[in-house]
Amino acid sequence: MSTGRSRRIPEIDGLRGIALTLVVFFHLFGQGRVSGGVDVFLFVSGVVLTMSLMNDVSQGRQYRLGARWTRTFGRLALPSAIVLLVVAIMSITILPPWQRTQTLSEV
The missing domain is CATH 4.10.810 (Virus Scaffolding Protein; Chain A)
Known part of the structure; x- marks a missing residue:
């Protein structure tokens, strides 16, 4: 099972790369239009947060939102x-x- 270490998910890294590319291209060539890259980034962030929450709950750990926000900040x-x-x-x-x-x- 899980060893407690952070697991990399290549597909998530790929989506983050797509989001970053969309943001950069639309900042450079979009002439003020919205890129959708931020939407992809927020979606990926939601997926990762949900997976983390589900992992903690499935392993019987208490999910500490304040500690997570402090660590992120x-x-x-x-x-x-x-x-x-x-x-x-x-x-x-x-x-x-x-x-x-x-x-x-x-x-």
Whole structure:
């Protein structure tokens, strides 16, 4: 059965790759249209979360949503802060003043 380690599902990785590709292509060539990549990503996330919940329940473990959210936040906080910092620095150095203000307020 399960050894407690994380199991990779190649099909899920494939769907994540498709979602990422859709988002990138539509950001580059979509001219403001919605890509559907975010929909695929959210669907895949829902499937993974449901599978995790079902696995915990089937093995008699208590599902701890707060612990999961804390772990996820901890994993994403530093990379998110780095991206926002880079966007802020690039906005200050590259964008004209009239675009800089809006971008920095969104950051």
